[in-house]
Amino acid sequence: xxxxxxxxxxxxxxxxxxxxxxxxxxxxxxxxxxxxxxxxxxxxxxxxxxxxxxxxxxxxxxxxxxxxxxxxxxxxxxxxxxxxxxxxxxxxxxxxxxxxxxxxxxxxxxxxxxxxxxxxxxxxxxxxxxxxxxxxxxxxxxxxxxxxxxxxxxxxxxxxxxxxxxxxxxxxxxxxxxxxxxxxxxxxxxxxxxxxxxxxxxxxxxxxxxxxxxxxxxxxxxxxxxxxxxxxxxxxxxxxxxxxxxxxxxxxxxxxxxxxxxxxxxxxxxxxxxxxxxxxxxxxxxxxxxxxxxxxxxxxxxxxxxxxxxxxxxxxxxxxxxxxxxxxxxxxxxxxxxxxxxxxxxxxxxxxxxxxxxxxxxxxxxxxxxxxxxxxxxxxxxxxxxxxxxxxxxxxxxxxxxxxxxxxxxxxxxxxxxxxxxxxxxxxxxxxxxxxxxxxxxxxxxxxxxxxxxxxxxxxxxxxxxxxxxxxxxxxxxxxxxxxxxxxxxxxxxxxxxxxxxxxxxxxxx
Numbered sequence: 001x002x003x004x005x006x007x008x009x010x011x012x013x014x015x016x017x018x019x020x021x022x023x024x025x026x027x028x029x030x031x032x033x034x035x036x037x038x039x040x041x042x043x044x045x046x047x048x049x050x051x052x053x054x055x056x057x058x059x060x061x062x063x064x065x066x067x068x069x070x071x072x073x074x075x076x077x078x079x080x081x082x083x084x085x086x087x088x089x090x091x092x093x094x095x096x097x098x099x100x101x102x103x104x105x106x107x108x109x110x111x112x113x114x115x116x117x118x119x120x121x122x123x124x125x126x127x128x129x130x131x132x133x134x135x136x137x138x139x140x141x142x143x144x145x146x147x148x149x150x151x152x153x154x155x156x157x158x159x160x161x162x163x164x165x166x167x168x169x170x171x172x173x174x175x176x177x178x179x180x181x182x183x184x185x186x187x188x189x190x191x192x193x194x195x196x197x198x199x200x201x202x203x204x205x206x207x208x209x210x211x212x213x214x215x216x217x218x219x220x221x222x223x224x225x226x227x228x229x230x231x232x233x234x235x236x237x238x239x240x241x242x243x244x245x246x247x248x249x250x251x252x253x254x255x256x257x258x259x260x261x262x263x264x265x266x267x268x269x270x271x272x273x274x275x276x277x278x279x280x281x282x283x284x285x286x287x288x289x290x291x292x293x294x295x296x297x298x299x300x301x302x303x304x305x306x307x308x309x310x311x312x313x314x315x316x317x318x319x320x321x322x323x324x325x326x327x328x329x330x331x332x333x334x335x336x337x338x339x340x341x342x343x344x345x346x347x348x349x350x351x352x353x354x355x356x357x358x359x360x361x362x363x364x365x366x367x368x369x370x371x372x373x374x375x376x377x378x379x380x381x382x383x384x385x386x387x388x389x390x391x392x393x394x395x396x397x398x399x400x401x402x403x404x405x406x407x408x409x410x411x412x413x414x415x416x417x418x419x420x421x422x423x424x425x426x427x428x429x430x431x432x433x434x435x436x437x438x439x440x441x442x443x444x445x446x447x448x449x450x451x452x453x454x455x456x457x458x459x460x461x462x463x464x465x466x467x468x469x470x471x472x473x474x475x476x477x478x479x480x481x482x483x484x485x486x487x488x489x490x491x492x493x494x495x496x497x498x499x500x501x502x503x504x505x506x507x508x509x510x
Contacts, residue, residue: 025109027155028098029144031237036114045118046261052115054270055090056136058082061449063139064432075143085271094144098152120238121252122262124245129266134238141234145227164229166194167220175213175220182213185224194223202232269377274327274454282329285338291328295460297453298395298437299381300324302407306391311345316384317392318356320376322363327375327454332364377452378431396421396430413440 040048058081062074075094082091089108116137123133148156157164172179172195180190200219206212206228213220221229253259283291292304303321307313313321318339325335339360343352361367376384378394386393395404401422408418417440424433434450442463450456 021106021110022101025106025113026099026101027148027152027159028093028100028105028109029141029148029152029156030109030113030116031160031234032113032116032120032241033160033237035117036110038110038114040114042257045258048111048115049118049122049261049265050268050270051087051111052119053265053268054085055082055087055115056119056133056140057270058085058087059136059139064429064449071143071146075147078143094147098148099155118262119265120242120245121248122265124242125249125263130239130242132266134235134242137238138231138235142227142231145230162230162233164196164198164226166223167197175215178213178215179220179222182211182220183222183225184211186222190222196221196223196226196229198229203228204232267379267383269379269451271377271451272455273374273377274452275372275374279329281331281334283325285330285334288325288330288338291457294441294464295457297434297450297456298407298411299393299434300453300457301411302395303391307342311342314390314392315359316386316390318359319363320381320384320392322360323373323375324453324457326364326373328457332361332366335364336360375452375454378434378450381453382430394430394434396425396433401425408437411441413437 058078062078062081079091079094082088082094089111092104093108093112119133123129145156156162172190176190179195180186183190183193186193197218197220200207200212200214200217203212203219203221203225206219206221206225207214212225252262288304289308292301296304300321303313303317306317307321322335322339325338326332330338336357339356340349340352343356358367363373365372381392382394382397384393386398395407399407404425405418405422408421409415413421417436421433421436421440424430424436431450432447434456435447438450438456438459439445439447442460444463448456448459
């Protein structure tokens, strides 16, 4: 099935973009002034939407982690994330010359162009969505602009008819002292730089930070700050285009295929689904208590603790926790045993078999339509409806601050670290709060971008060296009588795991 981009992606009333790929995409960087007119399939449409969303979320994650300071550090971290996610095409756009003409270069630019306009449609629906989209696209534009070489920059300026002419040598000589003193980005003689005379309103960021010379309503911008001028052009163009796109939504809403795909795109998950059939049985029941303390994300750890304490769990919690256990490698047989042993501590076995066993088999694809259900990702958990008696959902979102602080304290997070977590929570950055918790609980320096509880588990096991497997093997050796003499200091294992402290009766002002 095909879907005409000409009919549905015309977001602005302006000339149609036509011509060969060489004519349409001469440069790696675009201002996205004209919508695409090519024809793509519905599956390609969805793939491009998810790809662009993943790209912009990576921009957001690299920015929020705060582990980079310079442009080169940011760019390297971003490219590493792109390659890790399999978006090597975009990493190539980040490090290319800017004006290559190979077939692969042209196809990458086309993909970049079409995916941008697909997300433009999805994100024009509200002020909050527009603000997020414009902000992330602008950040992406800035870093890509700074990746252009001299030839790529010249091509970009010419292609987009950007006629910013540098001031004359005479004028530069006349304003020599003012230009040097007011331009913070200049590190040597002004003769080594071009200066552009533009209306000061086009470089408000430079004016705000007092990094540019102003005279007669004009700002004199050095070539090193040219990105400030072009960022203003990019933002203005994109904001105008988004406003016009809103008027086209009624045409789109008549097509349920596209409308349903785009309406909830912002809340969709773009990472690994963590459905791995080949790892069933890799996690054993006798290890779960230890794993829950050291490698479970807080959302899963709170569910495990609740189950052990009450021997029951409501449906939302069973689904969230049960699929997580499936994803980390608990087999169906062990899962049935795990839930049966807990629930039959407060009900007879017949009630469990009649009321609960079917749902467990169903989640493993053994009942009903036999679907292979995926573990819940962070977005799904954060967006889930949680009632007053429920224990599922995201604790960083659903706990009030005092209860969250107490919970983190019980989990051995230091007071200073708790305050850092709460700061993220107060800003609504629940996944970053989880990443900070991971950093503090594992003693690592770099904050981790958490997108999935099963990702959290795998990252934790990698840091801890897969110790749950060692413990299980040791237990088997003890049972078989083949283990070597244990060390005299029996606390070695507990110290290695940083066992939880007993804080009962411990009073601390938090």
